[in-house]
Amino acid sequence: xTLRPHxxxxxxxxxxxxYDSAFTNHMTEIVSLLRSGEDVKVTLVRGVDDLCDKCPNRxxxxxxxxxxxxxxxxAVLDALCxxxxxxxxxxxxxxxxxxIYGRGSFDLICESCxxxxxxCKTETNY
Ligand code: SF4
Ligand code: SF4
Numbered sequence: 001x002t003l004r005p006h007x008x009x010x011x012x013x014x015x016x017x018x019y020d021s022a023f024t025n026h027m028t029e030i031v032s033l034l035r036s037g038e039d040v041k042v043t044l045v046r047g048v049d050d051l052c053d054k055c056p057n058r059x060x061x062x063x064x065x066x067x068x069x070x071x072x073x074x075a076v077l078d079a080l081c082x083x084x085x086x087x088x089x090x091x092x093x094x095x096x097x098x099x100i101y102g103r104g105s106f107d108l109i110c111e112s113c114x115x116x117x118x119x120c121k122t123e124t125n126y
Contacts, residue, residue, distance in 0.1 A: 001030070001042050002049040005084070006072035008096050009110065010051075012126050013119040019056050026054035035126065040089040044082075046073055068112065075109045076100070093126040 003011075014031045018024030030051060034040060048061055057064040077084065080095045100106055101124065110116050 001033075001040060002045045003042050003051065004047070004049045004069065004073050005044050005076035005080070006069065006109075007049060007051050008044075008076060008092055009100070009106065009119075010115075012093070012096065012124040013115075013122045014125075015118075015122055017115075017118065022054045023056065027051055034089055041086055042089050042092060043086045044077070044084045044092075046070075046084050072109065072113070079103075079105050079109065096126075097124075 011027075011031050011034060014027060016024065016028065018027055048058060048063070052058045052063065055063075063069045079100050080092075081099065082095065100109065107120065110119060113119070
């Protein structure tokens with residue numbers, strides 16, 4: 001599975017909300033697999049990923065909010081101190097818990113996102 005780095009956070013905060021029904025149904029499938037406890041390999045990419053596939057904001061190889069998502073992806077990789085590449089899902093969620101939530105960095109990374117008011121009051125669920 002490919003994921004943009006900031007989607008590690010979005011997946012943890014997902015409660016069934018999304019841009020439209022095609023996107024939300026697709027994201028529900030991905031999140032269900034990742035929350036199932038199955039050993040999933042995730043390749044972090046600096047570009048469109050498997051979640052973007054069904055997103056109405058996708059513009060070819062870009063996002064309609066390209067500057068925002070480029071910033072978010074870089075901020076998450078910086079916080080995790082890892083490069084783009086392939087990891088175990090469990091390894092990534094452990095890193096997010098320790099290096100982002102454990103250090104209080106979630107608000108700093110996400111506060112400019114339009115979904116922040118919803119995400120900041122949602123329990124993280126991996
Ligand atoms: S605030 Fe935005 S970037 Fe952060 S987890 Fe929520 S949807 Fe994802
Ligand atoms: S296309 Fe943009 S808004 Fe849609 S899932 Fe991908 S990064 Fe998020």
